[in-house]
Amino acid sequence: MKPALGWAGRILLWMIIFGCCAILALAVLIPRIGGATPYTIMTGSMRPSLPPGTLAVIRPTPVTSIGVGTVITYQLRSGDPTVATHRVVAQGVNSRHQVLLRTKGDANDTVDAGWVQPVQVKGTLWYAIPYLGYPARLLTGQQHRYLTYLAAVVLLGYAGYMFGSAVRDRRRARRQQEPAARTGQDVT
Incomplete structure (x- = not known):
């Protein structure tokens, strides 16, 4: 035995x-x-696909390659390190012919205020691991x-x-x- x-x-x-x-x-x-960056999802705005505590690995992606339905991480304000991870729900073009993105959290009722500028985009979701974000955040x-x-x-x-x-x-x-x-x- x-x-x-x-x-x-x-x-x-x-x-x-x-x-x-x-x-x-x-x-x-x-x-x-x-060349990717891991981020921790801190809020419930992307439930059920990305609940709080999920480690989201974001890799740089040209804005021209991002389409509707893609999950992106972007700076809330250009130059500010605070980021959000939401899904692209619409695209537009500004007067300088730059692609603009409209985002919304999967669990949110309304779209995010303002268009996301190309300079604000950190990248697209490569993969996510539930619960691994909290230990990494500590x-x-x-x-x-x-x-x-x-x-x-x-x-x-x-x-x-x-x-x-x-x-x-x-x-x-x-x-x-x-x-x-x-x-x-x-x-x-």
Whole structure:
């Protein structure tokens, strides 16, 4: 019974390790490689598709490639770091022939006030992960980076320990079998 529990424990731990690596990859590595930016959805304006606490990964997209129905993240006022993530419900063109976008939250009854200018658009929704936004929001950029490095070191250290344990166990099993093989005895 004990060996079965040992294997079950190892499988569970490896599943946790792979799950943590997948979460880190989705929340940090893939956005960084893809030039995207993760944002946390803080309000219920995009329910049910993007409830509060969702980590929304936004990648830069030319405004000319954005159509009606696309979810975008944009600055509420040009130059202001405060952003909103809403769906494009209409397009227009200003006197300088620039594309303008009208947005609305999926859960809102009315469209957002004012047109979104091209300079305000941060990008379009690439992918979203429910509930992962809250833990990411608790950490500052520097803390997030250090925690990511620490998690990577811990996971690699644990993987090294598991690999070393497996090698040690195999060597021990071989040593136990060698004397029995020389004397012709059955080890089982």
